[in-house]
Amino acid sequence: MANSDSATIDLVHSQRKKGFELFVMGVLILCSLVAVAVTVGIVLSLLFEAFRFFERIPLTDFLFGTQWSPQTALRADQVAAEGAFGAVPLITGTLLISFIAMCVATPLGLLSAIYLSEYASKRSRNLIKPALEILAGIPTVVYGFFAALTVAPLLRAGGESVGLNVSSESALAAGLVMGIMIIPLISSLSDDVINAVPQAMRDASLGMGATHSETIRKVVLPSAIPGIAGSLLLAASRAIGETMIVVMAAGLAANLTANPLEAVTTITAQIVALLTGDQEFDSAKTLSAFALGLVLFVTTLVLNVVALRIVRKYQEQYD
Amino acid sequence: MTDFITPSSQLKSRKSAEKRFQWYGRGAIFASLAFLVVMVGSILYKGSGAFTTTDVAIVVDLGPEAVDPANPQDARFEKIVKDALKARFPEATKRADRRKLYGLVSNDAGFELERFVLANPDKLGGEVRVWFRASDDFDILLKGTVDRTVDESERRLSDQEIGWIDTLLADGDVKRGFNWSFFTNGDSREPELAGILSALVGSALTLLVCFCFSFPVGILAAIYLEEFAPKNRFSDIIEVNINNLAAVPSIVFGLLGLSMLLNTFGMPRSSPLVGGLVLSLMTLPTIIIAARASLRAVPPSIREAALGMGASPVQATFHHVAPLALPGIMTGTIVGMAQALGETAPLLMIGMVAFIVDVPQSILEPATALPVQIFLWADAPERAFLEKTSAAIIVLLLFLITMNLLAIVLRRRFEKRF
Amino acid sequence: MSKTAIISAKDVDVFYGEKQALNKINLDIPENKVTSLIGPSGCGKSTFLRSINRMNDLVDICRVEGSITIKGQDIYAPEVDVVALRAKVGMVFQKPNPFPKSIYENVAYGPKIHGLAKSKTDMDEIVEWSLIKAGLWKEVKDRLDQPGTGLSGGQQQRLCIARTIAVKPQVVLMDEPCSALDPIATAIIEELIDELRNNFTIVIVTHSMQQAARVSQRTAFFHLGELVESGATKSIFTSPEDERTQNYIMGRIG
Ligand SMILES: Nc1ncnc2c1ncn2[C@@H]1O[C@H](COP(=O)(O)OP(=O)(O)OP(=O)(O)O)[C@@H](O)[C@H]1O
Numbered sequence: 001m002a003n004s005d006s007a008t009i010d011l012v013h014s015q016r017k018k019g020f021e022l023f024v025m026g027v028l029i030l031c032s033l034v035a036v037a038v039t040v041g042i043v044l045s046l047l048f049e050a051f052r053f054f055e056r057i058p059l060t061d062f063l064f065g066t067q068w069s070p071q072t073a074l075r076a077d078q079v080a081a082e083g084a085f086g087a088v089p090l091i092t093g094t095l096l097i098s099f100i101a102m103c104v105a106t107p108l109g110l111l112s113a114i115y116l117s118e119y120a121s122k123r124s125r126n127l128i129k130p131a132l133e134i135l136a137g138i139p140t141v142v143y144g145f146f147a148a149l150t151v152a153p154l155l156r157a158g159g160e161s162v163g164l165n166v167s168s169e170s171a172l173a174a175g176l177v178m179g180i181m182i183i184p185l186i187s188s189l190s191d192d193v194i195n196a197v198p199q200a201m202r203d204a205s206l207g208m209g210a211t212h213s214e215t216i217r218k219v220v221l222p223s224a225i226p227g228i229a230g231s232l233l234l235a236a237s238r239a240i241g242e243t244m245i246v247v248m249a250a251g252l253a254a255n256l257t258a259n260p261l262e263a264v265t266t267i268t269a270q271i272v273a274l275l276t277g278d279q280e281f282d283s284a285k286t287l288s289a290f291a292l293g294l295v296l297f298v299t300t301l302v303l304n305v306v307a308l309r310i311v312r313k314y315q316e317q318y319d
Numbered sequence: 320m321t322d323f324i325t326p327s328s329q330l331k332s333r334k335s336a337e338k339r340f341q342w343y344g345r346g347a348i349f350a351s352l353a354f355l356v357v358m359v360g361s362i363l364y365k366g367s368g369a370f371t372t373t374d375v376a377i378v379v380d381l382g383p384e385a386v387d388p389a390n391p392q393d394a395r396f397e398k399i400v401k402d403a404l405k406a407r408f409p410e411a412t413k414r415a416d417r418r419k420l421y422g423l424v425s426n427d428a429g430f431e432l433e434r435f436v437l438a439n440p441d442k443l444g445g446e447v448r449v450w451f452r453a454s455d456d457f458d459i460l461l462k463g464t465v466d467r468t469v470d471e472s473e474r475r476l477s478d479q480e481i482g483w484i485d486t487l488l489a490d491g492d493v494k495r496g497f498n499w500s501f502f503t504n505g506d507s508r509e510p511e512l513a514g515i516l517s518a519l520v521g522s523a524l525t526l527l528v529c530f531c532f533s534f535p536v537g538i539l540a541a542i543y544l545e546e547f548a549p550k551n552r553f554s555d556i557i558e559v560n561i562n563n564l565a566a567v568p569s570i571v572f573g574l575l576g577l578s579m580l581l582n583t584f585g586m587p588r589s590s591p592l593v594g595g596l597v598l599s600l601m602t603l604p605t606i607i608i609a610a611r612a613s614l615r616a617v618p619p620s621i622r623e624a625a626l627g628m629g630a631s632p633v634q635a636t637f638h639h640v641a642p643l644a645l646p647g648i649m650t651g652t653i654v655g656m657a658q659a660l661g662e663t664a665p666l667l668m669i670g671m672v673a674f675i676v677d678v679p680q681s682i683l684e685p686a687t688a689l690p691v692q693i694f695l696w697a698d699a700p701e702r703a704f705l706e707k708t709s710a711a712i713i714v715l716l717l718f719l720i721t722m723n724l725l726a727i728v729l730r731r732r733f734e735k736r737f
Numbered sequence: 738m739s740k741t742a743i744i745s746a747k748d749v750d751v752f753y754g755e756k757q758a759l760n761k762i763n764l765d766i767p768e769n770k771v772t773s774l775i776g777p778s779g780c781g782k783s784t785f786l787r788s789i790n791r792m793n794d795l796v797d798i799c800r801v802e803g804s805i806t807i808k809g810q811d812i813y814a815p816e817v818d819v820v821a822l823r824a825k826v827g828m829v830f831q832k833p834n835p836f837p838k839s840i841y842e843n844v845a846y847g848p849k850i851h852g853l854a855k856s857k858t859d860m861d862e863i864v865e866w867s868l869i870k871a872g873l874w875k876e877v878k879d880r881l882d883q884p885g886t887g888l889s890g891g892q893q894q895r896l897c898i899a900r901t902i903a904v905k906p907q908v909v910l911m912d913e914p915c916s917a918l919d920p921i922a923t924a925i926i927e928e929l930i931d932e933l934r935n936n937f938t939i940v941i942v943t944h945s946m947q948q949a950a951r952v953s954q955r956t957a958f959f960h961l962g963e964l965v966e967s968g969a970t971k972s973i974f975t976s977p978e979d980e981r982t983q984n985y986i987m988g989r990i991g
C-alpha cells in the first residue's frame with residue numbers, strides 16, 4: 001500500500017549521498033581539466049625553455065639566421081663557442097618536404113575522395129575507405145624505414161641512370177613517403193565535405209544536361225572548396241609536425257636549398273638530434289630544441305585553428 | 320529537328336572526358352593502395368627470413384684439462400670454441416683466416432657453451448657435439464640473399480669461408496629452425512642473437528601506464544563534458560582545447576615530458592612510467608572524442624527513465640548511460656592504444672632509446688619500446704639487422720592489426736543496440 | 738482549493754527561452770482520482786505534466802513561474818530536492834523506455850537507489866507487488882532475469898508502470914502512455930489505470946477523447962498554453978462551458 005494517507009510528504013530529504021555526489025562532480029571536472037592542464041603545460045614549458053634560449057641567442061638571429069650548426073664548445077673560450085642557430089634552413093627544409101608531400105597527397109587524396117563519394121558503389125566504398133585508412137594507421141617509424149631503406153636507394157639509382165645526382169637523404173624520398181601517409185587525412189575529410197553538398201545542387205546541374213564529371217567540377221567542388229581547403233590545411237599541419245619519417249630519411253644536413261634532390265633537414269629532425277644522446281640541459285644546444293618546438297607548436301596550432309574554423313563554417317552553411 | 324539519339328561530336332568528347340575523370344579517381348585509389356601493398360609486401364619479404372635461424376654443430380673438447388669439473392664456470396669457453404673450430408678446419412693457419420674461421424659462429428659462442436656446460440654437467444669429460452648459433456653472414460648466405468657469383472672482393476664472405484660452410488652443410492652439421500630466440504632475447508649487438516623481448520615488455524609496460532591513466536581520465540572527462548557541463552564559455556574552452564590537442568605534433572608531447580616530467584618532477588629517465596604518461600596525454604583527446612560520441616548515441620529516453628523515477632543525474636549517468644556507452648568507449652580506447660603502441664618520436668625525447676638487453680622488471684627501470692627498437696635497428700650497419708628490423712615491424716603490425724580487429728568486432732557486436 | 742486536492746497549481750507560467758508555453762494555469766488535482774489533460778497538439782499538456790515532477794529542469798532554457806504545491810509544499814522551493822520529489826511523483830513516458838537490463842533489475846532499480854528494501858526478500862516482495870499491480874506478474878514471473886527490452890510494447894509499458902510504482906510514489910504522471918500501443922494493449926493499460934487509482938493519484942495526458950472519458954474522473958482542457966476548462970469528466974464531455982472545449986470534443990480543432 002502506498003502511504004497516501006500520511007498528512008505530509010518529505011520533499012526535502014532524499015536517500016542520495018550528496019557529499020559523495022559533490023565529490024564525484026569534483027573528480028569529473030578535474031578530469032576534464034587535465035586536457036587544459038596539458039595545453040598549459042606545453043605552452044609554459046616551451047615558453048620557459050625557449051626564453052632561456054633567447055637569453056643567449058637573440059631572437060632575430062634565430063629567426064633570420066641562415067646558418068645552423070649547433071656545436072657544443074669543447075673549450076669555453078673557443079670562438080663561436082655556442083655555434084650558429086639560424087633556423088631559416090630548417091624552416092625551408094620543413095616547408096620543402098611538406099610541399100612535396102602535399103604535391104603527392106593532394107591529387108591522390110582528392111581524386112580518391114571524389115571517386116569514393118560520387119562514383120563508387122556502396123559496397124566498394126565500404127571496402128576502399130577502410131583500406132585507405134590503413135595508411136593512416138601504420139606507425140610512422142615504418143614509413144621512415146621504408147623511405148630510408150627502399151625509396152631513397154631507388155631514387156638514387158634511378159637518378160644515376162639518367163645522370164642526376166640524388167642525395168641518399170634527399171628531400172624527395174622523405175616527401176614522397178610522407179605524402180602517401182597523409183592521403184587518408186585528405187581523402188576522408190574531403191569525402192565528408194563532398195557528401196555534405198546537397199543533392200539538390202547536383203540534381204540542378206544534371207537536370208540541365210551536364211555530365212556527372214562536369215557537375216562535380218563546376219558545381220560540387222566549387223561549393224566544397226572551403227571544406228577541402230580545411231582538410232588540406234590539417235594535412236599540411238600533420239606533415240610539418242611529422243617526425244620519424246624525416247628523422248630516418250631526411251638526415252641532418254642544414255642546407256638552404258629548394259632542390260628536392262638534395263638533402264635538407266627539418267625542425268622535427270633537429271629536435272630529435274639535439275635531444276637524444278648525452279646532453280647537458282643548460283647548453284644553448286639543448287635549449288634551442290625548445291625554441292624549435294615552440295615554432296612547431298605555434299605553426300601547427302595556427303593551421304589547425306584556421307582549418308577547424310573553415311570546416312565548421314562550411315558545415316553550418318549546409319546544416 | 321534535333322536528334323536525341325545520335326550523339327554529336329561535342330557530346331562524344333564530353334563523354335570521353337567523363338570516362339577519363341572516372342579513371343583518374345580509380346588511378347588515385349589504385350596508386351595509394353599499391354603503395355601500401357608494396358611497402359607492406361617488401362617488409363614481409365625482407366622480414367620473413369628473420370623468423371628462421373641457423374645453427375652449426377661443432378665438436379668441442381670438454382675434457383678435464385679444458386673444463387675443471389669442480390669449477391666448470393672458470394673454464395675459458397671462448398678458447399674452447401676457437402680450438403674446436405681450428406681442429407675442424409686445420410687449414411686455416413694465417414691470423415686473418417683464423418679470424419674468419421671464428422666468425423662462422425656467433426660472437427657469443429663462448430657464453431652459449433658456458434650455458435650449455437652449466438646446464439649439462441654430466442656431459443663433461445670428453446668430446447661433445449654442441450650446437451652453436453651461426454653468425455649473421457653465415458645465416459644470410461644460407462637464406463640465399465648473397466649472390467655467390469659476384470666478385471669475391473664485393474662479398475662479405477670470401478671463397479674460403481663459403482667453402483667451409485659448404486663442407487659443414489655436406490657433413491650435416493648445419494640445421495635451420497624457427498627463430499624462437501627472436502622472441503625470447505633482448506637486444507644485442509650481434510644480429511643473430513638480437514631479439515624483441517625487452518622491447519615488447521617495454522611496450523607492454525608503457526601501454527599499461529598509458530591505459531591506466533588515459534582510460535579513466537578520458538571517460539570521466541567525456542562524461543562531464545557530455546552529461547553535466549553547462550553550456551558556457553568555460554565548457555567551450557575545454558572543448559576547443561581538446562580538439563586542438565588532438566592535432567599537436569607528437570614530438571611536442573615529448574618535449575613536455577622532457578621538460579616537465581623529467582626535469583621539473585624528476586621522474587626516472589627512459590622509464591615506461593614517463594613514456595606511458597606522455598603517450599597517455601597524447602591519446603587522451605582520442606579517447607575523450609570517441610567516448611563523447613558514444614555517450615551521445617545513448618538515447619535520451621534512458622536518461623529520462625532514470626531521472627523520472629528519482630535517480631540523481633550522477634546515478635542516471637553511472638548506472639545507465641555510461642554502461643551502455645562502454646562498448647563504444649572501449650573501441651575508441653583500443654584505437655587510441657594502437658596509436659600509442661606505434662608512436663616513436665615522444666619516446667625518443669624522454670630517453671627510451673637506450674640499448675636494453677635485459678627485460679625491464681618494473682615501470683621505473685630503463686626500457687625501450689617496440690617502435691623505438693625498430694628505429695634503432697634500422698640505423699644499425701649490419702646487413703642482418705635489416706632483416707631483424709623488418710621482422711620487428713611485422714610483429715608490430717600484427718599487434719596493431721589484432722587491436723584494430725578487436726575494435727571492429729566490438730563495434731559490430733554492439734552497434735545496433737538501440 | 739478543494740479539500741482533497743493533492744496537487745495544486747497557482748498562476749503557473751512556463752517559458753522556453755522567450756517563448757511562453759503555459760499561461761497562468763490554475764488547477765487542482767484531487768487525490769486518488771485519475772485526472773486527464775486533453776487538448777490539441779502543442780498546447781502545453783506535456784509541459785504542464787513535466788513541471789509537476791520538475792523534469793523540465795533538464796531543459797536549460799525552461800523557466801517556471803507561479804507555484805505548484807503538493808500537499809501544501811511548494812515543489813519549486815529552494816530546499817526541495819528534485820530527487821526526493823521525483824521519488825514521490827513518478828512518471829511514465831509516451832514511448833516505453835525500459836532499461837536494457839533484466840525485468841527484475843528494471844523494477845528493483847528505484848527501490849534500490851531510494852533505499853526502500855532492507856534485504857533481498859524485501860526486494861523480491863517489492864518487485865512481485867509492483868509487477869502484480871502492473872498486471873504483468875503472470876506473464877513474466879518465470880523470466881524475471883530476461884531483458885526488459887525483449888518484451889512486447891504493451892508489456893514494456895506495463896513494466897515501466899511497475900518500475901514507477903515500485904518506489905511507491907504518491908502521484909503517477911503518464912504522458913500519452915498508450916500512444917505507441919495497439920488497442921488490446923491499450924485496453925489492458927486502461928484497466929490497470931483504473932486499478933491503480935486506489936493507491937495513487939494519477940495524471941494522464943491523452944489524445945483520445947474516449948480514453949479520457951473511460952479512465953478519468955476529472956478532465957482539464959488546454960488550448961494554446963491556457964487552461965480553458967476543468968471539472969468532472971462527465972460534465973466536460975456532456976456540457977462543456979467553453980465553446981473551444983466543445984469544438985475540440987466535437988473534433989473541430991485539434
Ligand atoms: N524543449 C523545448 N524547447 C523549446 N520549446 C519547447 C520545448 N518543449 C516544448 N516546447 C514548446 O512548448 C509548447 C508546448 O509543448 P508541449 O510538448 O507541452 O505540447 P503538448 O501539448 O504535449 O503537445 P503534444 O500533444 O504534441 O505532445 C510547444 O509550442 C512546443 O513547441
Ligand SMILES: [Mg+2]
Nearest residue numbers: 782783784912
Ligand atoms: Mg506531449
